[in-house]
Amino acid sequence: MASFSARLDHAIRSKKTPALVGLDPRWDQLPSKIKASAREMYDDPAAAMAAAFEEFCVRLIDVVAPLVPAIKPQAAFFEELGPDGSVALARVIRYGRSQGLMVICDAKRGDIGTTAEAYARAYLAGEDPHAAPYGADALTVSPYLGDDTLAPFVKLCDERGAGIYVLVRTSNPGSGSFQNHTDATGLKLYEGVADVVEKLSIHSENSTSYGSIGAVVGATYPRELGELRQRMPHVPLLIPGYGAQGGNAGDVAAAFDAEGLGAIVNSSRGINFAFRSPAYAETFGEKQWEAAAEAATKAMIADLAANTPAGRLQD
Amino acid sequence: MASFSARLDHAIRSKKTPALVGLDPRWDQLPSKIKASAREMYDDPAAAMAAAFEEFCVRLIDVVAPLVPAIKPQAAFFEELGPDGSVALARVIRYGRSQGLMVICDAKRGDIGTTAEAYARAYLAGEDPHAAPYGADALTVSPYLGDDTLAPFVKLCDERGAGIYVLVRTSNPGSGSFQNHTDATGLKLYEGVADVVEKLSIHSENSTSYGSIGAVVGATYPRELGELRQRMPHVPLLIPGYGAQGGNAGDVAAAFDAEGLGAIVNSSRGINFAFRSPAYAETFGEKQWEAAAEAATKAMIADLAANTPAGRLQD
Numbered sequence: 323m324a325s326f327s328a329r330l331d332h333a334i335r336s337k338k339t340p341a342l343v344g345l346d347p348r349w350d351q352l353p354s355k356i357k358a359s360a361r362e363m364y365d366d367p368a369a370a371m372a373a374a375f376e377e378f379c380v381r382l383i384d385v386v387a388p389l390v391p392a393i394k395p396q397a398a399f400f401e402e403l404g405p406d407g408s409v410a411l412a413r414v415i416r417y418g419r420s421q422g423l424m425v426i427c428d429a430k431r432g433d434i435g436t437t438a439e440a441y442a443r444a445y446l447a448g449e450d451p452h453a454a455p456y457g458a459d460a461l462t463v464s465p466y467l468g469d470d471t472l473a474p475f476v477k478l479c480d481e482r483g484a485g486i487y488v489l490v491r492t493s494n495p496g497s498g499s500f501q502n503h504t505d506a507t508g509l510k511l512y513e514g515v516a517d518v519v520e521k522l523s524i525h526s527e528n529s530t531s532y533g534s535i536g537a538v539v540g541a542t543y544p545r546e547l548g549e550l551r552q553r554m555p556h557v558p559l560l561i562p563g564y565g566a567q568g569g570n571a572g573d574v575a576a577a578f579d580a581e582g583l584g585a586i587v588n589s590s591r592g593i594n595f596a597f598r599s600p601a602y603a604e605t606f607g608e609k610q611w612e613a614a615a616e617a618a619t620k621a622m623i624a625d626l627a628a629n630t631p632a633g634r635l636q637d
Numbered sequence: 638m639a640s641f642s643a644r645l646d647h648a649i650r651s652k653k654t655p656a657l658v659g660l661d662p663r664w665d666q667l668p669s670k671i672k673a674s675a676r677e678m679y680d681d682p683a684a685a686m687a688a689a690f691e692e693f694c695v696r697l698i699d700v701v702a703p704l705v706p707a708i709k710p711q712a713a714f715f716e717e718l719g720p721d722g723s724v725a726l727a728r729v730i731r732y733g734r735s736q737g738l739m740v741i742c743d744a745k746r747g748d749i750g751t752t753a754e755a756y757a758r759a760y761l762a763g764e765d766p767h768a769a770p771y772g773a774d775a776l777t778v779s780p781y782l783g784d785d786t787l788a789p790f791v792k793l794c795d796e797r798g799a800g801i802y803v804l805v806r807t808s809n810p811g812s813g814s815f816q817n818h819t820d821a822t823g824l825k826l827y828e829g830v831a832d833v834v835e836k837l838s839i840h841s842e843n844s845t846s847y848g849s850i851g852a853v854v855g856a857t858y859p860r861e862l863g864e865l866r867q868r869m870p871h872v873p874l875l876i877p878g879y880g881a882q883g884g885n886a887g888d889v890a891a892a893f894d895a896e897g898l899g900a901i902v903n904s905s906r907g908i909n910f911a912f913r914s915p916a917y918a919e920t921f922g923e924k925q926w927e928a929a930a931e932a933a934t935k936a937m938i939a940d941l942a943a944n945t946p947a948g949r950l951q952d
Contacts, residue, residue: 398752398755403770404759412719430746432779434809441713456719467809468807468813499784499785503829505820506820
């Protein structure tokens with residue numbers, strides 16, 4: 323069985339880019355035609371919204387599948403619709419995988435003992451997409467409850483060729499309020515979490531390079547990102563905060579090794595709703611929202627290639 | 638509109654106990670008759686398991702609704718079944734509320750900005766059970782991402798009379814690995830989180846006693862529990878770890894004020910699967926699993942009344 327890290331590296335090399343496209347279906351931002359046709363099909367508002375989310379994500383997957391190695395659906399937007407949204411999330415994950423994409427479900431789960439096992443079994447399908455109801459390759463996980471609560475996720479990663487990305491240093495303005503808590507030796511909480519993740523990734527498989535236990539580190543704190551890359555040499559990084567949140571390619575350059583591996587960089591809003599942005603609105607507009615998303619994805623790929631070691635992937 | 642804290646206090650006084658019953662449907666523990674009849678109804682395994690979870694929880698709600706103020710369904714067990722499980726979770730929450738119970742959905746959600754808003758809208762119905770697809774009164778929330786990520790939840794609590802319980806000091810053996818991270822002044826991470834929660838609860842409504850922003854503090858660390866009660870005088874506590882996890886009534890006594898308010902104490906496995914425990918197996922057995930759950934609930938109520946200030950509620 324191929325590990326998550328091996329499969330991810332293969333996908334990155336195949337597509338020659340570490341660009342990760344987040345799927346953030348937000349009802350008020352969706353193209354109006356998708357919303358209108360979903361409303362015609364379903365009287366029930368939640369069913370109509372879920373149908374619109376599914377159509378939007380499937381069409382976005384069709385746009386990005388030839389271009390990028392992976393997608394990251396955001397579970398919260400689907401959950402907001404209730405069970406109809408869960409159906410749409412499961413289908414979107416499955417469709418993404420059927421189109422050859424790695425799927426990282428961004429659900430930031432975490433709990434203790436057998437409860438954590440239940441979350442792991444819900445989302446971590448690993449190599450076989452049918453091994454879990456939400457058949458993702460990987461899941462984002464919150465570490466607050468403690469190192470023992472990561473173990474059930476790590477176990478399933480080993481068994482199924484799945485991966486997790488543990489929150490280490492997040493991209494939001496207030497991320498330091500707890501993550502920067504500093505002990506008497508100068509060790510910050512996020513560094514302590516990073517050290518645990520590094521150990522887990524070394525042990526998660528027989529690998530001299532990256533393991534399958536990753537870390538989420540925001541592009542919005544570039545100095546910490548560089549330090550964390552050094553601190554966690556075996557840990558694959560998932561980097562949010564590029565694009566709409568303010569991070570640029572220069573901010574994420576330090577996340578990569580000399581081959582351009584070791585990190586994937588996420589953009590969600592900047593691609594999903596590119597047709598609403600000043601850069602693409604005039605050229606494409608809402609009717610050509612897919613062309614706008616494609617152009618924004620290509621621009622991101624080019625930006626990462628030109629300004630980070632990920633350019634080596636295109637050699 | 639009545640706040641969460643006012644409604645919870647009313648429920649505690651009405652039922653004269655702070656006992657909280659967790660709903661943890663675990664397939665391998667369910668009474669075999671419930672599993673068999675669900676399997677007869679549905680060929681699809683996930684549909685059958687979801688139907689069994691729903692029946693088990695609904696019957697457990699019927700047992701405990703006359704006895705306790707609140708229930709706490711554990712989202713992970715439902716999510717493990719995929720969308721069928723989500724349907725069951727939404728129905729169980731709604732049924733609990735229809736039977737006059739406060740419902741705290743234990744999903745430990747947390748994310749940044751508008752994503753946190755989506756989670757809040759998914760679960761925090763507040764006073765009107767129909768205001769959210771998973772129509773809970775309150776939700777457990779993870780603080781790792783930072784104080785700014787709690788704000789969207791707090792806002793919805795204010796608007797809808799809902800509540801949250803922020804993870805502060807959890808009940809698992811490894812909870813200290815990150816939560817005990819100690820700064821140069823001696824302040825532990827969980828104390829820093831506690832200070833933020835205290836401020837949020839003071840500001841969450843016009844209240845001189847408890848606010849609607851609560852904290853999860855495990856019964857398994859009784860010294861810390863007592864200290865945290867003092868440190869967060871306006872914060873209602875949710876205390877896991879009683880019963881199956883090893884905490885007893887003496888361990889949780891310090892969580893209450895002189896009137897017996899300020900905390901709710903959870904038991905899940907010890908009540909759900911009382912019929913499997915040495916204390917009840919012989920008297921009741923699997924066929925009388927509901928009678929065993931009722932006896933275990935009454936025993937917990939009596940234990941809390943005899944050994945904590947919650948006994949005052951029965952005066």
